[in-house]
Every structure is written in C-alpha cells, then in structure tokens.
Amino acid sequence: MAYTALYRVYRPQTFQDVVGQEHVTITLRNALRESRLSHAYLFNGPRGTGKTSAAKIMAKAVNCEQPIDGEPCNQCETCKAISNGSVTDVLEIDAASNRGVEEIRDIRDKVKFAPSDVRYKVYIIDEVHMLTTEAFNALLKTLEEPPSHVIFILATTEPHKLPATIISRCQRFDFHRIPLKVMVNLLQKICESQGVRVEEQALQLVAKMAEGGARDALSLLDQAISYSEDEVRASDIMQITGTVAQTYFSVLARHIVERDVAQVMEQFDQVMVQGKDPEQFLHDFLYYYRDMLLLKTAPQLEEIVERTMIDDQFAEVAKLYSLPDLYATIEMCNAALAQLKWSTYARVLVELTLVKMCQPSGAQGGGAAILDAAPMNSEELSGMSNRIRILEERLAQVLQGQVMIPGQPSVEEPRKVEPRRIAAAAGGGSRTPINRVREVAKNLDENLTRQVRGQWSQILTDLKKVKIQYQAWLVNGQPVAAGNDAVVVIFKSPIHCDKTMEPELRSVVERVMSNALGRQLQLLSVMEEEWQGVDEQVGQRDEAVEEGQDPFLTEAIRLVGEGLVEVKD
Incomplete structure (x- = not known):
C-alpha cells in the first residue's frame, strides 16, 4: 500500500x-x-x-x-x-x-x-x-x-x-492558531504512536515553524522523519528548514555588542556557505532580538518560549544590551527586511545591516559625539560659568530698564506704528505670492467658490487614484475662495502648505481640478493666518472705498501693499 x-x-x-x-x-x-x-x-x-x-x-x-x-x-x-x-x-x-x-x-x-x-x-x-x-x-x-x-x-x-x-x-x-504547548503535545503523541524517537527541542522547533497550523507541523514532522535515521534531532529540523541555531545567534549577538565587525562578518559568511537564505536569516535574527526585548521588559511572559529557548547563554547576552540598543537593532532589522523585498543583492544588504549594528549609537549623533570625544577641562568650565553669570546679570538689568540695548529707541521717543504686514516674518508664511491671493479675494466669484467646495471631495478622490501620497498632502487643505482663474486653499500645517506648492504636486492637483471643474484654475496654498489677514485687508479697503476714499490710493495699496504706502497731507 x-x-x-x-x-x-x-x-x-x-x-x-x-x-x-x-x-x-x-x-x-x-x-x-x-x-x-x-x-x-x-x-x-x-x-x-x-x-x-x-x-x-x-x-x-x-x-x-x-x-x-x-x-x-x-x-x-x-x-x-x-x-x-x-x-x-x-x-x-x-x-x-x-x-x-x-x-x-x-x-x-x-x-x-x-x-x-x-x-x-x-x-x-x-x-x-x-x-x-x-x-x-x-x-x-x-x-x-x-x-x-x-x-x-x-x-x-x-x-x-x-x-x-x-x-x-x-x-x-x-478558528484560532493552535498554542505551542498544545501543538507539542499533539506531535509527541503522534511520534509515540509511530514509534519515532524525537528530541524535545526538535518538537519545539517544528511547532514554532508551523506558526499555529497543525497541518504544517505534521508535514514538517513527516519530512524530518524521512530525513533522520534513528532519531529526529533539532539539527535535522534546522537543516531541512534553513534556519539557524539559537547558539549561533547568541555568539553573533555577543560579537555585535562588542563592536567586532570582523567576527560578525566571519560568522555570517559561515551561514551563507551553508546555503542559508539571507532573508530567512534576518527574519530569525529579528525574532531573536524581539525575544531578548521581551525577556528584559516582561520576563514572566509565556510567549517568549514560542521563539527561543531561554538558556543561560541567551540570558547572559541579554544583559549586555540596553533597551535603547535593542530598540535600534530591531528597527534596523525591520527596515532591512522591508528593503529586501525590492533588493537584488540580498546578502550585501544583510551585511550592511550587520555592520550598522556594530556601530556605536553615538556615531551618528554629530555634535553629541564631538562633545564626548573632547571633554572640557576645569578652566574652560569655570570661564563658561562666569560668562553665563555676567549674561544673566545684564539680562536682569535690561528687564528692569537700567541698561539700554544699543539701537533700541528711548522711552521718550515716539515709536512709529507700522501697519500690520501679512507676510509672516517669523518663518510661518507660505511661498505663495500674497499679491496673487489679494487679487483672488478682491475678485471673488461666489458661484465658482461654491462649485469648488462641492467638488472638493471628488477632487481628493481623483487625486488619490493618481497617487495616494498626493492626496495625503492635500487632504488637510480647505478651499476658501475662487476667482480670477485661481483657487485659494488654506492650511494649518506649514509643511503641507509648502509641499502642495511644489511644481510637480501642484501641476497634478491643477490637472485634476481642471478635469473635475471643466476649467483651468491655479492652485494657491496659504496658511490660515495669512488668508485671515488678506480677508481683513480686502474688507477694510472695500469699506474705505465705500466711505469715499481716493480710488488712486486704493489701487496703490492693492498693487504694493499697505505697508509700503505712506500718506502725507
């Protein structure tokens, strides 16, 4: 049969x-x-x-x-x-x-x-x-x-x-994934009924590889029985699945924390010579560090034993790592695994990741590394503390009005009241020309504005079909005015405001708006505070015109801005 x-x-x-x-x-x-x-x-x-x-x-x-x-x-x-x-x-x-x-x-x-x-x-x-x-x-x-x-x-x-x-x-x-202990008991009973001798660690590895699926576990056990001669050992499971022994990872992790790049590369080369898959190697190494993190933060968590065997060597290596080092290492492994899906040179990428793990965490810190490398002596520290003390005394005198700051007008001098400028001097303004925004506010088209607002969700949907990142940059914007062949979109985030005015993204948005609205409109992205200032200025100017203000003065303010116009009797 x-x-x-x-x-x-x-x-x-x-x-x-x-x-x-x-x-x-x-x-x-x-x-x-x-x-x-x-x-x-x-x-x-x-x-x-x-x-x-x-x-x-x-x-x-x-x-x-x-x-x-x-x-x-x-x-x-x-x-x-x-x-x-x-x-x-x-x-x-x-x-x-x-x-x-x-x-x-x-x-x-x-x-x-x-x-x-x-x-x-x-x-x-x-x-x-x-x-x-x-x-x-x-x-x-x-x-x-x-x-x-x-x-x-x-x-x-x-x-x-x-x-x-x-x-x-x-x-x-x-249906849930079968727990590890239940899976091991099932495999043990089957091995006993088949008269097969098997190591306990081999059953643990088979159950781990199956990831909660009994059919996968039995298929792997069937393969291991065919491969082994008289007893199924953990080494047999590692050989047929391409995994790496935990003791190897413990040795490799110890060399990494010791910053011994040569030994790390030699250990990795031994694995590659055996024909192991670089992606599978990095995947197992990630889980090794993950279990180490759980051991240090939640030592009583039962899920730790689902990936590694908590032995003395594993615990000793875990003591060599701090939590920030483990966070950084796990993030490196995770980022490398994501890149491996698109990389042609998997081994080179894994080797690069291992070298990065060996680098000190402060190596990329720039200024912090310089301070650590060149500590100040006692004389420099005392001189710096004296300068700080003098600066604190000067600052206290300035606040009490006892010292005048050079270039500052005296209290008796009347200060010129400058009109409020729209452009944010503190760096929060946008790259959009404010005069162009004023023109849209001046020539506001109510019907077009309502049309843009009504079609805005459709515009975002069409933009998402082109590229979801484009829609993500524009989704926080809100159209507030349209007219004079342009539409003003306000933002609360300066990053989103500046990004939408980049030529590539802006041209795509304008093309999508043209398809949705049936007419070509220019995109003008501004911060919410800037638009409020423009809206107030236009409203004040309209009131002044209604009260009989000189139309020539109104036009001059519109062209160059209120801050550059000075009226003398």
Missing part, C-alpha cells in the same frame, strides 16, 4: 480530536445534541487549524445513525461512507477552481432535490472568498432560505474578502 502522509492519517474524525478549537467544537456539539442546527455556517481562520476537518465531522454528525453526545459514531455505514467520500449528498467544493456563477447556479438548482442516501445534504465550500461577485449574488437567496434538508458550510482563510451579505446569513466561527 502506498504511504499516506501524517496529516492525512491523523485527520480529526470527531470534534474531540480537533485540538486547540474548544470554543468551536463545544458550541457545535451542544447545537447537535439539542437539535439547534443552523442552515449555514462560516468557518474562518489560519490555514491548517481544522476548518475543513470540522466541516466534515459536522456532515457526519448531522447524518449519523447513532450519534453519541453530539459526536458521530464513525461506526455506522453512513459515517463510513461520508469518511471515504462515497456519499453524493455530501459535496466538498473548491471555490478556487469553481468560482464562476455557472457553478453556483448549478448548486442552486440542485439543492431543491431531497437527499438520496442521508438525512441532510451538506455543501462544504472551501476557500469561499475566491468566488466572483456574480457567484456570491447567485448564492445569496439560496444561502438565506435553503430547503430544510440542506446545510451550507463555508470555509475561508480571508473572511474580510466576503461580502457582508454573505457573512450575515451564516453562523460565524473563528
């Missing part, structure tokens, strides 16, 4: 066999025992956690001739026939390869017929999120009100891709 994979041999046959999902199995058993069956169920969760197995057990339980406390007996002819797949009324459909509307219409037409061999027709649709929109629409009505002899069980790893109308018609059960 051909060899059967372990995950097929040990597929759960009862709800009690489904490990790590008690919150699901208890609910289903109670519903079966009390005959409170729903017409549709949705099983979602990570791969290999028992969704399809639970669906098949459910199909046997509802049709079992002699159920035992909500469990299928697995002894009657019906249970045996469903287990070997010979019952035509229990259909398992792969939605990835049967995702079209025609396949769903075929199901919809056949559900009306009564089952021929068993009590309930059960449709198990795996990876249901792969169905097309038309297929979902064809399934809706049948899923909501199927015949009394039909039960639908939908399984998926990505429930967020399902329409809300589908989810609302099902009882939803969330």
